[in-house]
Amino acid sequence: MGDVFAAEDISLGRRVAVKILHPQFARDEAFVSRFRREAQNAAGLNHPNIVSIYDFGSHDDTYFMVMELIQGRTLRDVRRSEGILLPRRAAEIAAETAAALTVAHQAGVYHRDIKPGNIMLTPDGTVKVTDFGIARALDDSEELTRTGAVIGTATYFSPEQAQGLPADARSDIYSLGVVLYELLCGQAPFTGESPVAVAYQHVAEFADPPSGINPDVPAGLEAVVERAMEKDPDARYQTAEDMRADLLRYLRGEMTIAHQMTIEQEAVAAAAPPTVPAQPTAQTRLMTSPAPPPTATPDQTARHVAQYPDRERSQTSYILAIVGLILLLAVGSFMLWNLLSGPDEVAAPDLITVPDLAGMTLSEAQDALLDEDLRPSFREQPSSDIAEGLVITSDPEPGTEVAAGTRITLVISAGPGESPIPNVTNLEVAEARTQLETAGFVVGTETSQDSQDFAEGIVISQSLPAGTEAPPGTVVNLVVSAGPRFLTMPDLTGVPRTTAEEELTRLGFTDIAVEEDFSNDMLEGFVITSEPPASQLAERDATVTIIVSKGPEPFPLPDLTGRSVVDANALATERGLTLIVDAETIEVTLASGLVGMIAAQSPSPGTEVVFGDEINVRLGVLLQVSVPDLTGLSEEDARSALLAVGLTLNVVGTVEVPPDSGLEGLVAGQSPEPGTMVDDGSVVSVDLGVVTPPPPEDPPPDDDG
16 A cells, blocks of 8 residues: 655654555545554554554645654564574464454454564564554444455455455454464465465365474464464454463463363264264265356355355255264164174184285286285385385285185385475575475476565575475476665765675675775775765666775975965965974075065975875075175275175265274274174175374474564
8 A cells, every 4th residue: 555664753853664655546535544544543552562653644645654663574574584483483473463463452453464574573573563554443434344345465364354254353363373374384374376266265275284284383382373263253262362372371381272172172073973974975066165266256255165065064964864873773783683693613714824925016916816815906005116016015914814815905016106396485595406306306497587575596486386296306497586686775985995895796786896086085995985876776787886085186286485374374275285384494585585484395396295295394584694894895895795795885984094004995994893693684884994184284483583
């Protein structure tokens, strides 16, 4: 009726399962009503073994139901992967399922579709019953329960469901009995080519005892299964609680009520006088129910089977009564004859020893018996050791003493007999081969087939059905699962390349391509992404690609010289680089323009770097120079001397010097003093020497003066 999705309840922050009605059903008011009824019925059931229902609603034409999300597997998947379950584990699962049904039945809700696919097992082994999609309440309208409406799964529904009759709690008990049968035997009690054929068997035939298929099934548990699967609802457990109580008795090591009833019935049957079944008369043969037509519906099948039983039972009872009277009369006459007859003197006959005829042909053995005055007869018996047509033994056995004329039955080899083909579906192909070959059969072709339901290497089907009688050497072809055609891509982001390839191979992908690309976010050798992306479906044989990181892409380092630290750091960050300013500086001239700026970098400009690399830079500081001694130099020479060391001349004025100093017109003083350390480009002030002429002398006095 719908698809189920895992989802998240964002208001409560929990994972949930959301069941969405199929669009084609959403247009049908009857189906919508059934879907709503499922939510209403199940929402009122609160039990650890029942899946909780949280909400129901619709959006536009989409109807949905929110329920508990179960982390686990269905019982169907468990049985497929593990095969036959141990009797104790099967009983535990059935007991918990019965507990869930007890709560539902007490609330007036009947499941009507109990099957392995609707029973889930959590990782801790808890049983959860789900999908009350076709359950109904006691006051349900006739919309879903009208006569002839068969609802359920043919393999597991009850005889009354097969007949289209109303289902009640005992119908769920029958279905649970079928599920328990399958867990113990590894196969359903009834199989057929169509649901109609299975329905016919539910109504008209009895399943083989579980112990006949699996000898490890205890008698007490077998009795529980058989009582739950009684054709007559009145003969079954009347409540799920009764069945659960009997299962718990088995688990405690006590005798089950069902087993006790079986023993009592066998005791009563053993105490009854023996009867000889009468040969069927023409009348009774006519009253036997013929097979239903192949096109019959389940309801028609059930009615076809059910239309004769009453007359058969009445006629059979009448015949058995007559036979019983005849037998009593015969026994009485014999006893009376023995009482009235006296002992006769009878001569002991000559006894003949039955010869050993093993290995003779039939004609040889017959001649040998006739020669001994014995009457030969024969019957065939399969034998893989004695050649066909030869005597295996005789009845009575060789060496037995018998009277002349005694009939001796020769057991003649019919050659290798037929044996049932084992059921190898759901097995690993190697195990399937072993079982078939051990049983004497030959494994033929093994055809691979895609399957979403069977894991790779598991047998999906066999050419001859399980249980078919066939002679040794019969060829059985197998269809083996190649695994699902469509696989879900895993999330491989951040996974090493080798690990990613191994995971894809493990999942079943056969064509894996690897591409490399630069990435600033992913380490070299790790997966960046995949194609198809994570969670997308991809065909098993299609090419899937993983993109693996080559690390960051190299690029040339820009020239940071002459930039301020702020500008250089912004440029480095933009390219994913880390700027580190060294404490050590570089002296630069004022003319270089690098004072306070980046004067050097490592690596040098143009070097190939990658995202995340570190760049070391050093800042420029003004060069310190020593002031030269300019004394005695002309102004031009002094200017040249200062320019050579990066300084500038400034003539401040003059200073008087002695006439004989030789400094007239030359540098006679400077500031800063020679040898002083100053910044490059500093100004050195100088004074030029001048000589002041002496004052004129007074003229000598005249002689006349």
